[in-house]
Structures are given as structure tokens and as C-alpha cells.
Amino acid sequence: MGQHEKVATSLADAVGEEIGASLAPVDAELERLYPGDPGTRQPVHTVYVPGDAFAADTVRSWGDRALDALDAHAPDAASFAAVLGLADDLAEPVYARVRAKLEREPVEDLRVDFEDGYGPRPDDEEDQAAARAARLLAEASARGTAPPYSGIRMKCMEAPVRARGIRTLDVFLTGLLASGGLPDGLVLTLPKVTYAEQVTAMARLLEAFERTHGLRPGRLGFEIQIETSQAILAADGTATVARMIQAAEGRATGLHYGTFDYSACLGVSAAHQASDHPAADHAKAVMQVAAAGTGVRVCDGSTNVLPVGPAAQVHAAWRLHYGLTRRALARAYYQGWDMHPGHLPTRYAAVFAFYREGFAQASARLARYANRAGGDVMDEPATAKALSGYLLRGLDCGALDTGEVARLTGLTRADLESFAVPRRGDLTASSG
Structure with a gap:
């Protein structure tokens, strides 16, 4: 190391202690508001x-x-790749993984809808449907055939449907408890939120249910659906969505963008209501910044162009859906809505292509970082977090295999997780 340097300081320990004491409330606020993913x-x-x-x-x-849609309109890797414009080296692995995914785990997150997709019904009919949904999801969970995540979307907290939404949620959750308990992947969605107070009301509702049944406080979380202009920008010019996250008191798990309700709210004509419209980009950018670091995840919306009809029409719808999904992934919206079974092939094709085409480069960069080997890019802890998160998401959905990731990175899943969820100081101590 060379000459041993003489180290001298000028400040008394009391100075650092005083600064630490003055920033203690900020430290606590950071931990509370920004716990990370x-x-x-x-x-x-x-x-x-x-x-x-x-x-x-x-x-x-x-x-x-x-x-069946693949068999009818893209029966092999070459035809599917030709429709979507997949690179030659991706065609076979993507197609094979899409088919395997559809056979093994076709749906990752299922929401039984009691809002727009269900509409107003007689109370007894909705009661029966909610109880039935609880029973069927509980039975699927017990058999091991349930998707990793599932739940319901209730009606919103606006006055005309509030009581009905609360009752449906109560019937559903009570039914789950009676059928064996709440599944680990339970997800609840609150739609058409316009005021932070409606989010607080949802938190109070779930708190009351937990208290009634002796559940762990905070056991029940929910997604906030962003479908109105008021959810993005309040009357006073502030970002409503940021207040909504805090109003959930730690129960918010996601922000879901509602493509068509939000677009219509802004006066976008039906022909131009899409997840890549500038109005949609603005809303999702605000959602993304508000959610960053909070542990709340952002979900993109959907397309209403269905892959049905003759082959040419199906192929056009597939190309649209594939392109929108790839666009969302590049913007770090790692989740979206799918409205029809025909959307599943292109959902998984887009996701698998996204992770497989960048897999080798991400693995090499992370391996160099982990081994302090340097290279042509100077990566920092924040970049290692992004690289490992990319690989973990690829593993979770089936785009990548554990063996190939370990072979290229020399890292275990536990190693990847340690980089993906670092301590706060590990990131803030970096130079950039």
C-alpha cells in the first residue's frame, strides 16, 4: 500500500452527533415512506x-x-417469429417457452371482476357470485392449481355503489376464511379512486376486517386503480397519487393504470384511447415517480383490440399487443392487463424476448461487478440492483432458467436477491 499516512481530524465528535440527532426524524421518515421494493x-x-x-x-x-390460437395462426416458431419480427436466435427459445408457459402457468395474476366487467346486478345475485368466487379460489389454492396471485376487483368508494362494494368484499373475504383461510397471493383492487380519503376508507375497512377475525394487522393490502384525472392531479395542482400511497398507510401494493376510463376522462376520442397515447404516458410517468422507492408497483393498462377473426386480423392484433408490451417493459412497467386468452401468447412472447435478448449482457456485467473485474462500463450498486432485478424477473416468469443464469453469472439466486434489495446505505454511498 506504500507509505503509511498520518490521519488527522479537526471536528469534535459532538459535531457529528449533533448532525445525526438533527437528521434522526429525516432518517425515520425515509425508512417509513421509502422502504424500497x-x-x-x-x-x-x-x-x-x-x-x-x-x-x-x-x-x-x-x-x-x-x-389453440397458436395452433391455428402460428403453429411453429418460424411463423410466430415472422408475425412478431423476432430475431432468428430468439424464435425457437421464445416459442418453446411460450407454449410451455401456457401449458404450465397460463395466468400469473387473476382478478375476478365485480366492477365494470360485471356491472350492476341484484344484490342476491352479486352476493352469490362473490361467495362462489371465494369458494372456487380457495379450492384452487388447496389443489395447487390457483395462479400465483388472485383476488377480486370490487366496486369503488363513490356513494352510489359504496355499500355494494363493501358488501362484496366482505362476502368474498369471509368466504375465503370459511374455506380454509386467506391465500398467500391474495390481491384486492380498488377502482376509480379520485380522492386520498377514499384510499384511507379502504384501509379502515380492511383494518376492521382484520380486527373482527383476529388477523395480523396489515395482512390485507390492495391495489389502487388510476382511472381519473383527479387521481393524477388534484384541484390544488399537487400530485394526488402520491398522497394516495400515503393514505393507504402501508397497505398499497400497486398502482394500476386504467387505459380507457382515464383516456375518456381527458376527452380522448375512442379511436385514440391506447396505452401509448401521450395522456397515458404522462399519467404513468407521474405514477412511476410517486411510487418509486415506496414498495408500490406500477401496472400498465390494456389494449381492447382482440386477436380474433381471420389470420390477418389476429396477426395484426398480436403485433399491436406485442409492441405495446415491449414498449411498456422498456419504460419499466413490468406488469399490464390482458383482456382475452388470445393476448397470452404475445404477452409471454414480449416478456420472454425482452429478458432473453439482454440476458447475456446483463449477466456479464453483473458477474464483472460481483468479481470487481472492471470492464468497459463502470457499474455501481444502483446498476447492480437493476441488473439483478432484471435477471430475477426473468427467472420468475420463466424467461430464464436458474442453471443458465448461474452459469453466466457465477451467482446463486440468493446472491441475486442480495444485489436486488440492497441496504439503503449501499446505494446512497455510490458516486452516482
Whole structure:
């Protein structure tokens, strides 16, 4: 190391102690408001099925219908790649993984819909549908056939439907408890939120349910659906969505963008309502910044162009959906909505291509960082976090295999997780 340097300081220890004491409230606030990503799996999509259409075989039916669509309109890797413009080296592995995914786990996140997709019904009919949804999801969970995540979307907290939404949620959750308990992957969605007070009301509702049944405080979380202009920008010019996250008091798990309600709210004509419209980009950018570091994840919306009809029409819809999904992934929206079984092939094709085409480069960069080997890019802890998160998401959805990741990185999954969810100081201590 060379000459041993003489180290001298000028400040008394009391100076640092005083600064530490003055910043203690800020330290506590940072830990409370910005706990970071939870480090759990995020589904690549959410599938919405109306409450009256949901059945015991819904998930398997969606997978089979998606496979049928492939058989009919892209029966091999070459034809599928030609439709989507996949590179030659991706065609076979992507196609094989898409088919395997549709056979093994066609839906990652299922939401039984009691809102727009269900509509107003007689109370007894909705009661029965909510109880049935609870029973079927509980049975699927017990059999091991349930998606990794599932739950319901209730009606919103606005006055005309508030009581109905609360009752449906109560019937559903009570039914789950009666059928064996709350599944680990339970997700609840609160739609059409306009004021932070509605989020607080949802938090109070879930708190009351937990207290009634002796559940662990905070056991029940929920997603906030962003479908109105007021959810992005309040009357006073502030970002409402940021206040909503805090109003959830730690229960918010996601922000879901509602493409068509939000676009219509802003007066966008029906022909131009899409997830890549400038109005959509603005809303999601605000959501993304508000959610950053909070542990709340952002979900993109959907396309209403369905891959049905003759081959040319199906192929056009597939190309649209594939392109929108790839666009969202590049913007760090790792989850979106799928409205039809025919969307599943292109959802997984886009996701798998995204992770496989950058897999080798990400692995090499992370391996160099882990081994302090240097290279042509000077990576820091924040970049290692992004690289490991990329690989973990690829592993979770089935785009990548554990063996190939270990072979190229020399790292275990535990190693990847340690980089993906670093301590706060590990990131803030970096130079950039």
C-alpha cells in the first residue's frame, strides 16, 4: 500500500452527533415512506374475468384457448417469429417457452371482476357470485392449481355503489376464511379512486376486517386503480397519487393504470384511447415517480383490440399487443392487463424476448461487478440492483432458467436477491 499516512481530524465528535440527532426524524421518515421494493415476485400481467363468467376451469380454459390460437395462426416458431419480427436466435427459445408457459402457468395474476366487467346486478345475485368466487379460489389454492396471485376487483368508494362494494368484499373475504383461510397471493383492487380519503376508507375497512377475525394487522393490502384525472392531479395542482400511497398507510401494493376510463376522462376520442397515447404516458410517468422507492408497483393498462377473426386480423392484433408490451417493459412497467386468452401468447412472447435478448449482457456485467473485474462500463450498486432485478424477473416468469443464469453469472439466486434489495446505505454511498 506504500507509505503509511498520518490521519488527522479537526471536528469534535459532538459535531457529528449533533448532525445525526438533527437528521434522526429525516432518517425515520425515509425508512417509513421509502422502504424500497419488497423483493417479492411481480406478475407480468393481470387477467380480468367478470364475476359471473369465472369458473373452476377459467385459468386452464384461458391457457387452452391461447394454445389453440397458436395452433391455428402460428403453429411453429418460424411463423410466430415472422408475425412478431423476432430475431432468428430468439424464435425457437421464445416459442418453446411460450407454449410451455401456457401449458404450465397460463395466468400469473387473476382478478375476478365485480366492477365494470360485471356491472350492476341484484344484490342476491352479486352476493352469490362473490361467495362462489371465494369458494372456487380457495379450492384452487388447496389443489395447487390457483395462479400465483388472485383476488377480486370490487366496486369503488363513490356513494352510489359504496355499500355494494363493501358488501362484496366482505362476502368474498369471509368466504375465503370459511374455506380454509386467506391465500398467500391474495390481491384486492380498488377502482376509480379520485380522492386520498377514499384510499384511507379502504384501509379502515380492511383494518376492521382484520380486527373482527383476529388477523395480523396489515395482512390485507390492495391495489389502487388510476382511472381519473383527479387521481393524477388534484384541484390544488399537487400530485394526488402520491398522497394516495400515503393514505393507504402501508397497505398499497400497486398502482394500476386504467387505459380507457382515464383516456375518456381527458376527452380522448375512442379511436385514440391506447396505452401509448401521450395522456397515458404522462399519467404513468407521474405514477412511476410517486411510487418509486415506496414498495408500490406500477401496472400498465390494456389494449381492447382482440386477436380474433381471420389470420390477418389476429396477426395484426398480436403485433399491436406485442409492441405495446415491449414498449411498456422498456419504460419499466413490468406488469399490464390482458383482456382475452388470445393476448397470452404475445404477452409471454414480449416478456420472454425482452429478458432473453439482454440476458447475456446483463449477466456479464453483473458477474464483472460481483468479481470487481472492471470492464468497459463502470457499474455501481444502483446498476447492480437493476441488473439483478432484471435477471430475477426473468427467472420468475420463466424467461430464464436458474442453471443458465448461474452459469453466466457465477451467482446463486440468493446472491441475486442480495444485489436486488440492497441496504439503503449501499446505494446512497455510490458516486452516482
